[in-house]
Amino acid sequence: MRTPDSPTPPTAARDLADVMTTELKLTPDQTLRVRTILNGTVAQANAAKEKFPSQSPQLMAELKRINIESQKELRVVLGPAKFKQLQVNQRKMAAEMQQRQK
Template sequence: MVETVRTESSPAPPTAARDLADVMSTELRLTPDQTARVRSVLNGTLKESNTAKEKLPAQSPQLMAELKRINISSQKELRTVIGPEKFKLLQTRGVQQKIAANMQQKQ
């Protein structure tokens, strides 16, 4: 068995967006349409962030700025897809912890 150590500048695995969308769907009780749209947003976010991590030096200010830009854009899209109430719920510490715990189990 090989263990890998992921850092902030490591590319995310291709299944990360799918898994996160599934966990978010369960926690936020999203409709199938919302789940599909969230998966699409997260896939785009994953591709953009992995591309940035390939092109820019690890831990560089340029990479951090690009990841921040991507994150802000993704959050705006997610808010539109799931609505302001569920987005606000997504931002709460309790839901964030549940999502993180579920994602940890999937790794």
């Protein structure tokens, strides 16, 4: 069972990109770029989880920084309309991701 401080599986970026592609009707180029962003986000988050103690303020701050940067990159790739759609559908996509990981 995964805990919040467990490393994120590398397949999570691919799976989330697939869910986003379906939900947001991304172009092949957008899908590729989103997958690249998410792969980088997973790698950075896992590196932070190795570097800082679990649940430490340093880890939480680093994960927040990584997430903010990822969101900025996604906003550029998706454009305003699809990024807004992403924000609206995040819970639905998270639920689908949890189903895929079972």
